[in-house]
Amino acid sequence: MNLRSLHQSFWTPTRRSMRGWALAAVVVNAGITVTGAAVRLTGSGLGCPTWPRCTPDSFIPVAHPEISPINTAIEFGNRMLTFLVLAVAVACFLAALRLTPRRSSLLRLAALQPVGVLTQGLWGGLVVRSALNPVTVSVHFLVSIGMIAAAYALYARSGEGDEPPRRLVHRDIRTLGFALVGSVLVLLVAGVVVTGTGPHSGDEAASRFSFDIETVARIHADLVWIAVGLTIALAFALHVTNAPGLARRAALVLFAVELAQGVIGYVQYFLAVPAFLVGLHVLGSTLVWIATLRVVFLMRSRGSLPDATAPQAKAAQVGI
Structure with missing residues (x-):
């Protein structure tokens, strides 16, 4: 370009x-x-x-x-x-x-x-x-x-268009999607608490949270399992209700990203949180968040964009 x-x-x-x-x-x-x-x-x-x-x-x-x-x-x-x-x-x-x-x-x-x-x-x-x-x-x-x-x-x-939002899935499945977004957001908050308690402060002079690192790490891990469980439930619900293919595939992509993120998280924990893996974990956090948002947006529609050429085509038909 x-x-x-x-x-x-x-x-x-x-x-x-x-x-x-x-x-x-x-x-x-x-x-x-x-x-x-x-x-x-x-x-x-x-x-x-x-x-x-x-x-x-x-x-x-x-x-x-x-x-x-x-x-x-x-x-x-x-x-x-x-x-x-x-x-x-x-x-x-x-x-x-x-x-x-x-x-x-x-x-x-x-x-x-x-x-x-x-x-x-x-x-x-x-x-x-x-x-x-x-x-x-x-x-x-x-x-x-x-x-x-x-x-x-x-x-x-x-x-997409500007029509009022229209659900493409059952109401309860849409609610499950919102619950998943909330759980991932809480997970991200817990993640920054773990990071703020851990060894990578950014500088020797920086202060840290005074929490016990093992305790906050275990809480974070528990929240991971909640988010993964909600993702599995959402993917299953989308599949059995024959939801739109894009939404079903998006839920599977989210699950795959969560699995990769989980592997990185556990490996970094058992290796005493090396900086490189922590960096990968931060990247994974952003990808999990984006993938979660994608699933939710694909479960509703606001209609398609109007054809930009339609007015010109109509004018041509009436001889304007």
Whole structure:
């Protein structure tokens, strides 16, 4: 894609380019969630010890005798990725704003993207200024989860119409899907508590939660089994009720992602949580969340998008 076509994709957007930018928002928000974890896992959380500057005297990295240049580069690099996420967020908003016909539902969801990025940037400053307090770090991750949800909602809504939502499955199955979303969200919250209690604090000076690590890890594991159990129940219910094929396959994909995530989780626990596997586990968390949202969105419909060429075709038929 050249610069001209890139510009046209959000300045004179089509339905396809609108959905493409929404998908890009899902990808970059998930990506920066994982790279943010990599900053902590490499001990680079305070590689830039101040905010908004990297060091007290400079916005860009400079040599500092007490900080490894590698750690500084990792932390500063993650800060720079924020501008990529912001660029995609602005493109989403402009595409929704200039889409013809304009859809208020898309515009509201798209507006959440730049607002969310700016909020995350300010909160990231609080994370640094609090010396990586585990509460601020945990909220930073959970806001990213919210950003991913908003981006996925924009992606899903940009591919369907604006009719009132219509269930494609039995009401109780839809309720089961909502329960699954809630259980995965609680699981993610428990996950950040485990992380905030564990050894990978992001810097030697960072504080940790005072919980017993084995206790919170076991609670987290119990919540995993609840989420997996709900997924199995949902997949079975979708199958026996002959639900739409997309929803059935999405539930199976979710189950497969959960199994892979479970394997990583147990292996990292028994290997004393090596940083690389923890990073994979964070990636798995974002994939579980996205896969869960996908299942729920596929269990209802808002109708198909109207044919954009229909007015022109009708006009041609009546000789206009």
